[in-house]
Amino acid sequence: RAAEFARLKDIPPVTADGERMTLLLNAGLALDVHHLDEVGAEGIGLFRTEFQFMVSETLPRLESQTMLYRDVLEAAGNRPVTFRTLDLGGDKVLPYVAAEREENPALGWRAVRIGLDRPALLRYQLRALINAAAGRRLRVMFPLVTTVAEFDAARALADRELEWGRAHGRKPPSLVEIGVMVEAPALAWSIPDLKGRADFLSIGTNDLMQYFFAADRGNARVSERYDILSAPALRFLKRIREDADAAGLQVSICGEAAGRPLEAIAFAALGFRRLSMPASGVGPVKRMILSLDAREAATAVARMMRYDMPTIRGELTEFAASRGY
Ligand code: PEP
Numbered sequence: 552r553a554a555e556f557a558r559l560k561d562i563p564p565v566t567a568d569g570e571r572m573t574l575l576l577n578a579g580l581a582l583d584v585h586h587l588d589e590v591g592a593e594g595i596g597l598f599r600t601e602f603q604f605m606v607s608e609t610l611p612r613l614e615s616q617t618m619l620y621r622d623v624l625e626a627a628g629n630r631p632v633t634f635r636t637l638d639l640g641g642d643k644v645l646p647y648v649a650a651e652r653e654e655n656p657a658l659g660w661r662a663v664r665i666g667l668d669r670p671a672l673l674r675y676q677l678r679a680l681i682n683a684a685a686g687r688r689l690r691v692m693f694p695l696v697t698t699v700a701e702f703d704a705a706r707a708l709a710d711r712e713l714e715w716g717r718a719h720g721r722k723p724p725s726l727v728e729i730g731v732m733v734e735a736p737a738l739a740w741s742i743p744d745l746k747g748r749a750d751f752l753s754i755g756t757n758d759l760m761q762y763f764f765a766a767d768r769g770n771a772r773v774s775e776r777y778d779i780l781s782a783p784a785l786r787f788l789k790r791i792r793e794d795a796d797a798a799g800l801q802v803s804i805c806g807e808a809a810g811r812p813l814e815a816i817a818f819a820a821l822g823f824r825r826l827s828m829p830a831s832g833v834g835p836v837k838r839m840i841l842s843l844d845a846r847e848a849a850t851a852v853a854r855m856m857r858y859d860m861p862t863i864r865g866e867l868t869e870f871a872a873s874r875g876y
């Protein structure tokens with residue numbers, strides 16, 4: 552299998568019926584970027600910036616943040632990198648960022664909520680990203696945005712930092728794209744209002760499904776009770792894709808599910824064309840895509856999406872097996 556995946560790495564992921572897909576990597580360390588060549592991904596769809604903060608004993612300084620982001624951009628070459636701003640809180644707590652114990656951390660003070668309440672932290676990170684991307688394309692997205700107003704506020708911080716750089720004679724990025732993760736159901740219902748505000752969307756299915764099913768993603772007892780391959784979840788994702796298309800917003804999926812071939816069949820069937828995943832997923836997903844009849848899969852998945860079934864996993868597995876996917 553490994554040899555087969557290695558052979559596929561330079562072949563573009565086009566389905567058997569001609570749909571061009573884009574496969575991207577999830578990463579969190581400068582080292583991960585080398586997987587781009589190894590597996591043949593077209594860029595980094597999710598760079599989790601909190602890793603640097605989690606392995607550090609003190610708040611990483613502006614220079615060390617800048618250095619990491621510059622290394623990542625350099626290693627990626629002309630392939631796009633989407634940086635996600637700090638996603639702390641929930642289960643990711645730092646000893647040097649004061650936080651109270653919370654009853655429900657996943658529903659608490661986390662991600663962009665911390666960034667908006669402690670803007671110095673987020674502004675510093677944005678400054679580091681802007682510095683690192685001098686003369687290059689900069690793509691940044693915010694985690695767990697719940698309302699359009701929160702997105703506007705986060706974007707305003709980025710604009711302020713860009714202005715600061717200009718005022719200080721810094722070389723700006725050649726292009727700045729500011730996007731948002733769709734992880735909170737409320738934001739998933741706000742996509743028409745993000746038109747003209749956000750530059751792109753990325754669906755974090757790990758969190759989106761946790762909030763959709765009201766089931767802690769880290770608690771197997773409840774998280775394994777519900778399946779993303781079920782009618783309610785797939786209908787929800789389909790609507791997000793349709794709203795994104797209607798708003799002219801590029802949309803990708805960057806949750807772990809995107810790296811599993813069976814789930815990727817369903818996502819392709821719902822019309823998603825950009826998937827970001829762990830390096831280990833790229834070979835298997837690409838192998839599936841190269842033989843996939845996306846139109847047939849769309850019809851088959853639509854037929855399977857019935858509310859009386861807790862999951863379509865069994866049916867979809869049979870369908871995939873019968874087609875040799
Ligand atoms: C997600 O929630 O799906 C996601 C990609 O972000 P993380 O797993 O880092 O929360």
Ligand code: MG
Nearest residue numbers: 734755757758
């Ligand atoms: Mg998330």
